[in-house]
Amino acid sequence: MNRLQDDESFSRRVKDVIKCIPYGKVATYGQVASVAGNYRAARQVAWILHSSSEKDNLPWHRVINRKGEISLQPGCGFEKQKQLLEKEGVKFDRRGRIDLERFLWNPENGI
DNA sequence: AACCTGACTTCGG
DNA sequence: TCCGAAGCCAGGT
Numbered sequence A: 001m002n003r004l005q006d007d008e009s010f011s012r013r014v015k016d017v018i019k020c021i022p023y024g025k026v027a028t029y030g031q032v033a034s035v036a037g038n039y040r041a042a043r044q045v046a047w048i049l050h051s052s053s054e055k056d057n058l059p060w061h062r063v064i065n066r067k068g069e070i071s072l073q074p075g076c077g078f079e080k081q082k083q084l085l086e087k088e089g090v091k092f093d094r095r096g097r098i099d100l101e102r103f104l105w106n107p108e109n110g111i
Numbered sequence B: 001a002a003c004c005t006g007a008c009t010t011c012g013g
Numbered sequence C: 001t002c003c004g005a006a007g008c009c010a011g012g013t
Helices: A010-020 A029-036 A042-052 A078-087
Strands: none
Touching: A010 A029, A010 A042, A029 A042
């Protein structure tokens, strides 16, 4: 097997993966990167979202960091993301964290 | 071509 | 549990 995946660029695949995240579930940057073929490209995933989340109509709000927190800074989309997630039924604890055991997307089960 | 940056992750103290 | 340092990747400048 090749280390190179398909002819499709990693960026393209990342976008597809994000589109597959089900409603009411969340995924971490590293997880998305892993499913897309590069488990170490978490930072790249973030970069892709930053550059083209709106225009490609991606559910960017379902992507969070490993700690179960929103990575955006307050005033720069943080509030918006939290609101979108709560609307989907995702719960935040007192410290603003999400229970990954419960809301993390499982790519293998599709749930 | 080289250097910088970022919505990250993991490990050690 | 929290903080700092190191590792990794691709696009911008």
